[in-house]
Amino acid sequence: MAKGNGARSAFVRLALNGHSGLGLTLSALLYIVVFSGSVAVFYPEFERWEQPAVPEFTEWQPGAISRAADAIMALEATRTDEPPDHLFIALPYTDMPRFVVHAGESGAFVDPVGRLGAPVNHEWTHFLTDLHLRLSLPSVWGLTLVGILGVGLVALVIGGILAHPNLLKDAFSLRWSGSARLRLADVHNRLGVWSSPFALALAITGAVIGLSQVLGFVVATLFFEGNTEAATESLFLSDPKPTGEAAPLANVSAALETVRSLSPEMKPNMIIVHEPGTTAQRVEVGALVPGRLVWSEFYALDASGELLESAGWSDGEPGVQVYASMFRLHFGHFGGLPVQLLYLLLGAGLCTCVAAGGSIWLVRRRQRGMPYPRLERAWLGIVWGAPLVLVLSAIGWFGWAWQPLYTFWIGLFLSVVIAVVSRDRVYLAVGLKVLLVMAILVLLFLHVALFGLDAIGPAARLINGLLVVSLLLVSLRLWVELRWLIRDASTTLSLGSRGQAADS
Amino acid sequence: MSSWFVASISPVALLLAGLLSTAGMVLLYRCWRRKNGPVWLWLAWGIMVVSIWPWQQAFGFDRGIAVAPLWLALVAFLLIAGGANWRAALRPVVIHTGRARTGEQIPWGRRSLRWLLAGPLCLLATTGLVMGWFAQSQWSDANRLVGAALFLVILWPLAIVWSSVDPRLWRPLLASVVALILGGCALFLRVGG
Numbered sequence: 165m166a167k168g169n170g171a172r173s174a175f176v177r178l179a180l181n182g183h184s185g186l187g188l189t190l191s192a193l194l195y196i197v198v199f200s201g202s203v204a205v206f207y208p209e210f211e212r213w214e215q216p217a218v219p220e221f222t223e224w225q226p227g228a229i230s231r232a233a234d235a236i237m238a239l240e241a242t243r244t245d246e247p248p249d250h251l252f253i254a255l256p257y258t259d260m261p262r263f264v265v266h267a268g269e270s271g272a273f274v275d276p277v278g279r280l281g282a283p284v285n286h287e288w289t290h291f292l293t294d295l296h297l298r299l300s301l302p303s304v305w306g307l308t309l310v311g312i313l314g315v316g317l318v319a320l321v322i323g324g325i326l327a328h329p330n331l332l333k334d335a336f337s338l339r340w341s342g343s344a345r346l347r348l349a350d351v352h353n354r355l356g357v358w359s360s361p362f363a364l365a366l367a368i369t370g371a372v373i374g375l376s377q378v379l380g381f382v383v384a385t386l387f388f389e390g391n392t393e394a395a396t397e398s399l400f401l402s403d404p405k406p407t408g409e410a411a412p413l414a415n416v417s418a419a420l421e422t423v424r425s426l427s428p429e430m431k432p433n434m435i436i437v438h439e440p441g442t443t444a445q446r447v448e449v450g451a452l453v454p455g456r457l458v459w460s461e462f463y464a465l466d467a468s469g470e471l472l473e474s475a476g477w478s479d480g481e482p483g484v485q486v487y488a489s490m491f492r493l494h495f496g497h498f499g500g501l502p503v504q505l506l507y508l509l510l511g512a513g514l515c516t517c518v519a520a521g522g523s524i525w526l527v528r529r530r531q532r533g534m535p536y537p538r539l540e541r542a543w544l545g546i547v548w549g550a551p552l553v554l555v556l557s558a559i560g561w562f563g564w565a566w567q568p569l570y571t572f573w574i575g576l577f578l579s580v581v582i583a584v585v586s587r588d589r590v591y592l593a594v595g596l597k598v599l600l601v602m603a604i605l606v607l608l609f610l611h612v613a614l615f616g617l618d619a620i621g622p623a624a625r626l627i628n629g630l631l632v633v634s635l636l637l638v639s640l641r642l643w644v645e646l647r648w649l650i651r652d653a654s655t656t657l658s659l660g661s662r663g664q665a666a667d668s
Numbered sequence: 669m670s671s672w673f674v675a676s677i678s679p680v681a682l683l684l685a686g687l688l689s690t691a692g693m694v695l696l697y698r699c700w701r702r703k704n705g706p707v708w709l710w711l712a713w714g715i716m717v718v719s720i721w722p723w724q725q726a727f728g729f730d731r732g733i734a735v736a737p738l739w740l741a742l743v744a745f746l747l748i749a750g751g752a753n754w755r756a757a758l759r760p761v762v763i764h765t766g767r768a769r770t771g772e773q774i775p776w777g778r779r780s781l782r783w784l785l786a787g788p789l790c791l792l793a794t795t796g797l798v799m800g801w802f803a804q805s806q807w808s809d810a811n812r813l814v815g816a817a818l819f820l821v822i823l824w825p826l827a828i829v830w831s832s833v834d835p836r837l838w839r840p841l842l843a844s845v846v847a848l849i850l851g852g853c854a855l856f857l858r859v860g861g
Binding site: 174175178179181182183185186189257258259311314315316318319322323326332335336337338339340341343344345347354355358359361362365368371372375376379380382383386387395396398399431452454455456457480481482483484486487489493497498499500501502503506507509510513527530531532533534535644647648 | 740756764817818
């Protein structure tokens with residue numbers, strides 16, 4: 165029995181070491197991906213928040229789609245002689261009540277009549293989604309790196325459960341009265357265990373999405389003579405081969421009517437014309453499928469609106485349906501605002517879990533007499549610096565049109581450098597939170613100053629409401645820490661100067 | 669504006685699902701607090717498993733499975749938060765720097781070898797195995813492609829965990845080599861043979 169227990173505890177120790185080592189290796193990048201992903205759950209709402217004055221509606225006049233398509237093609241023709249590869253039309257519906265058309269580099273909002281309005285400008289939201297999907301790196305490299313982080317997260321969840329010998333015994337423990345390490349461990353373990361199905365679902369779908377390009381390339385090289393399109397054509401509708409011969413633009417309204425009559429229960433929400441205005445053109449209509457996780461069903465139609473084929477995302481082979489379901493499962497876009505809020509909450513829990521995981525390792529090093537004070541401060545610089553510079557990137561974009569990419573990464577770099585060279589970890593933690601509170605306030609005021617009443621209108625009230633909630637939560641945390649500082653200033657400071665640190 | 673995704677949800681099934689899931693989790697919490705016997709524990713887990721059915725009735729088959737764990741996690745966090753001593757949480761904790769211990773240090777070489785095994789070698793082995801399966805599988809292209817992606821993102825993390833946990837590095841190393849050879853043979857028979 166004793167030998168069995170010994171072997172078990174040795175296994176747990178090894179599992180814990182493996183979990184710590186892997187977690188430490190991935191922690192900073194994983195934290196940025198998880199944090200940006202939690203925020204990006206609301207990317208359609210951020211797009212609306214960025215341009216809150218755009219008219220919103222869900223019904224449009226007959227002929228509006230064709231008028232808008234012709235208008236955007238004409239606009240693109242004034243920009244370049246090259247015909248665009250695609251014409252994209254996003255139809256308004258309750259969750260995204262905006263009518264948008266894109267052709268080549270031109271994009272504009274459309275009114276219910278079909279007239280072009282303001283140009284589409286979602287630079288900050290694009291930065292946010294790029295940060296999550298690719299860590300702002302070039303496409304394949306970034307996607308692959310984030311995919312590998314997804315694999316790492318799967319390994320961390322499995323390893324973490326193996327390293328947790330008292331899974332049921334401690335299922336609901338949260339011992340605030342214990343030592344700093346026990347507090348952090350309880351927070352890390354409770355969040356980790358109960359959100360493990362959520363974390364696994366996100367990590368697996370994220371890893372598949374991230375690694376799909378590389379995997380497609382490997383499969384194509386081995387089995388399809390290097391033809392990636394042939395390797396993946398069973399999952400997608402194929403693109404037509406360009407002819408370059410001009411033809412009248414496809415009848416998109418007829419295509420939409422064909423799909424509506426085929427599947428009245430579905431909700432068509434996008435139309436893509438491949439090779440528009442040429443003899444090769446083909447129309448693709450995407451329709452939301454009620455009660456399903458699949459992203460959409462896609463129908464291919466000819467220029468006159470006759471059905472050619474469907475992608476089978478809602479009723480095709482199991483592999484196609486599983487693949488088509490990964491995106492909504494990953495993004496949390498399958499149950500309206502309640503599910504998005506649950507994703508935000510659990511995503512914030514996952515961020516806290518990653519942050520606490522790193523802190524546990526640092527506290528353990530300190531308690532063993534081998535502290536890494538600079539690393540402790542650098543970790544604070546990442547954990548609290550990332551939300552701060554994300555808000556600053558939005559302020560920079562709205563206020564001075566600064567590229568959010570540079571504001572975020574240069575800001576995060578500076579945050580870590582300042583954290584490393586700063587002297588006191590406690591003041592650093594408080595300072596970062598003060599700056600975050602101030603930054604959120606500035607962003608809110610800036611949004612109101614720029615957009616007036618539209619800042620509290622239907623397009624922006626959710627994001628601004630969430631900003632107010634986060635402002636209150638960070639302020640509450642700040643108030644607790646300031647209370648510690650004021651009440652125990654002498655103790656904390658004298659302890660701090662002797663190489664000890666208050667837990668913040 | 670209400671969501672299009674919410675419009676198809678059955679409110680009665682949603683209410684039943686929420687009540688059942690919450691009841692299961694609360695029962696589990698009571699078992700944990702009062703150290704009740706295994707019957708209550710199994711009953712709690714049973715109720716939570718059964719609650720997946722009304723979730724599916726409310727949201728649809730696949731959406732129901734996706735929503736059920738989210739709700740359970742939320743209820744668990746609320747119970748944990750409700751049972752915690754928040755007054756104690758407001759007290760600062762000072763982390764004392766301990767005396768330096770001359771603990772057992774894993775040599776750098778061995779540590780690097782472990783990560784080399786868990787990272788590139790396990791990736792190579794699992795990719796080889798998955799491609800071998802892809803080559804020999806009779807499934808359609810779509811099913812093989814998605815199956816291969818899922819196998820890879822599940823097998824590789826399992827291999828990482830094994831490589832980082834096993835004190836005898838030769839065991840995961842040997843398994844990786846065997847997986848690579850098996851996958852290579854399966855691939856060769858299809859592509860090269």
